[in-house]
Amino acid sequence: AAGYEASRGSLVSRMLTALEAAERAGGDLRGRQSAVIRIVSGSADGRPETDETVDLRVCDHEDPLGEMRRLVSVDEAYREMERGHAAIDDSRSVDAIVHFNAAVEPGYENELEFWRAIGLVRLDRIDEAVEAFSRLVFAQPMYGEILDRVAAVDPVALDLQNAWRH
Numbered sequence: 694a695a696g697y698e699a700s701r702g703s704l705v706s707r708m709l710t711a712l713e714a715a716e717r718a719g720g721d722l723r724g725r726q727s728a729v730i731r732i733v734s735g736s737a738d739g740r741p742e743t744d745e746t747v748d749l750r751v752c753d754h755e756d757p758l759g760e761m762r763r764l765v766s767v768d769e770a771y772r773e774m775e776r777g778h779a780a781i782d783d784s785r786s787v788d789a790i791v792h793f794n795a796a797v798e799p800g801y802e803n804e805l806e807f808w809r810a811i812g813l814v815r816l817d818r819i820d821e822a823v824e825a826f827s828r829l830v831f832a833q834p835m836y837g838e839i840l841d842r843v844a845a846v847d848p849v850a851l852d853l854q855n856a857w858r859h
Contacts, residue, residue: 704732704747705732727751728758732746774812777790777809811847814853
């Protein structure tokens, strides 16, 4: 309980801190093998980006809490990206940029850069979107093909594709 009470951050991050403290105090008698965190909102509003539900599990891993910490970071980054797109839907462009930048800050998920570029197009920041997408394709060329596939069904991605190719 002390680990949870002393920690800061999101509920899932605080719960993970408590699990790590429990492991340092002796952990499960069966040893380290798996970890699960599941959080369900007590009052869902129907918007996944704000309901704060989490269902993460690591099974049969040599460092389950270390892997869980990594997954929590990835999950939180994707939630930031979702908040950015929700901010656009609510006509809060400054908030959208803040969320997009927070999502890509950790720098480990190239896919988040892809969705950030899509968001920048939605904000009519085409030059920034093309620059971000160009960096992404330079690092991982497969995103050129991913854009082609998404552009076939998404008009915003099609706008990015047209701007990037010209």
